[in-house]
Amino acid sequence: DKAGHKHFMAKEIAEQPGVIGDALRHYLNEDGATLNLPQAGLDFKAYDRLTMVACGTAYYACLTAKYWFEQLAGMPVEVDIASEFRYREPPVSDRTAALFVSQSGETADTLAALRYCEGKATKILSVVNVPESSIARESDVALPIFAGTEIGVASTKAFTCQLTVLLLLALKAASDRGEIEATKLKEVLSRLRAIPAVLNTALETNDDFRKAASRLANSDNALFLGRGLMYPLALEGALKLKEISYIHAEAYASGELKHGPIALIDKEMPVVVMAPQDALFGKTVSNMQEVMAREGKVILITDPPGAEAAGEDTWMTLVLPQVDPVLTPIVYAIPAQLLAYHTAVAKGTDVDQPRNLAKSVTVE
Numbered sequence: 055d056k057a058g059h060k061h062f063m064a065k066e067i068a069e070q071p072g073v074i075g076d077a078l079r080h081y082l083n084e085d086g087a088t089l090n091l092p093q094a095g096l097d098f099k100a101y102d103r104l105t106m107v108a109c110g111t112a113y114y115a116c117l118t119a120k121y122w123f124e125q126l127a128g129m130p131v132e133v134d135i136a137s138e139f140r141y142r143e144p145p146v147s148d149r150t151a152a153l154f155v156s157q158s159g160e161t162a163d164t165l166a167a168l169r170y171c172e173g174k175a176t177k178i179l180s181v182v183n184v185p186e187s188s189i190a191r192e193s194d195v196a197l198p199i200f201a202g203t204e205i206g207v208a209s210t211k212a213f214t215c216q217l218t219v220l221l222l223l224a225l226k227a228a229s230d231r232g233e234i235e236a237t238k239l240k241e242v243l244s245r246l247r248a249i250p251a252v253l254n255t256a257l258e259t260n261d262d263f264r265k266a267a268s269r270l271a272n273s274d275n276a277l278f279l280g281r282g283l284m285y286p287l288a289l290e291g292a293l294k295l296k297e298i299s300y301i302h303a304e305a306y307a308s309g310e311l312k313h314g315p316i317a318l319i320d321k322e323m324p325v326v327v328m329a330p331q332d333a334l335f336g337k338t339v340s341n342m343q344e345v346m347a348r349e350g351k352v353i354l355i356t357d358p359p360g361a362e363a364a365g366e367d368t369w370m371t372l373v374l375p376q377v378d379p380v381l382t383p384i385v386y387a388i389p390a391q392l393l394a395y396h397t398a399v400a401k402g403t404d405v406d407q408p409r410n411l412a413k414s415v416t417v418e
């Protein structure tokens with residue numbers, strides 16, 4: 055049942071404020087100000103490092119979480135693609151916690167990577183949407199994300215629920231390791247509790263993205279740029295676009311532009327720049343100007359102060375609500391999804407069942 059939406063993907067995008075609210079209710083105490091993560095033996099003081107492993111969109115959720123664990127908890131983190139990790143056979147010490155992220159909980163490479171860590175890592179954790187799945191069953195601690203059934207092949211609400219649970223885990227790590235004060239934790243949690251309302255506001259940009267997509271749909275290629283926490287979001291935006299609209303899209307860390315991809319910029323090349331006004335904004339704006347100086351078509355996705363500072367020379371500027379920089383990944387998932395969705399609709403592709411893709415990849 056698409057609940058009045060044209061596609062499951064549209065329904066699942068719209069469900070995000072609600073399901074993130076469900077996850078928050080589950081993982082926060084009733085006071086809303088303290089974490090409720092009593093899972094047996096989950097103590098980040100006991101681990102020297104965290105190794106995170108996943109595929110596709112779940113891998114991008116892990117890349118985002120690396121910034122959170124490092125910045126909030128001062129914890130060394132490695133992130134790996136499951137199909138690489140399992141065959142590289144990396145050393146895993148008994149002071150390592152291994153964390154596997156998977157919507158389905160059945161992805162063959164991720165499950166194989168988990169089994170490789172059995173008996174090596176001190177703790178096997180997973181963040182899954184399907185609590186009865188193989189990955190959940192084979193973990194020491196499995197944390198459900200409460201996204202509900204995801205039918206659209208392109209992952210949307212599972213991604214933002216993964217981000218939410220991973221941020222809560224990073225905050226738990228910060229708290230276990232004495233890296234965050236109780237008042238600061240309370241403040242971040244209260245901002246996080248406001249995120250469902252912020253996402254509702256972000257979803258009101260739907261028509262802006264429909265218009266932007268009707269122009270983007272005429273392109274054969276697109277680049278996505280982001281810095282810091284926005285780099286994994288740029289990767290996710292490019293993946294969503296190629297999966298469902300079949301436009302060739304690549305993402306780069308903004309600072310990598312001049313190390314090669316700038317050669318691709320001409321007047322035919324749309325460049326999606328994801329850049330809320332944060333500490334790194336000025337640097338991203340200068341990358342954007344390098345694109346515009348070569349007639350590249352910049353689609354800037356930012357917040358009101360960012361739009362003001364960037365001026366009017368972009369091809370399009372799309373404005374989202376402003377939030378605490380630490381929470382921007384959850385909010386900027388919405389434009390990544392809406393841009394891809396409306397571009398696919400404009401091109402008339404099969405949004406919920408894109409060619410060649412399966413919802414759950416149980417063979418390698």
Ligand code: F6R
Pocket residue numbers: 109110111112113155156157158159160161164207208209210293294297413414415
């Ligand atoms: C992207 C997408 C895939 C999955 C990947 C991992 O929209 O759906 O990239 O994210 O196949 O799947 P799970 O999370 O089930 O392990």
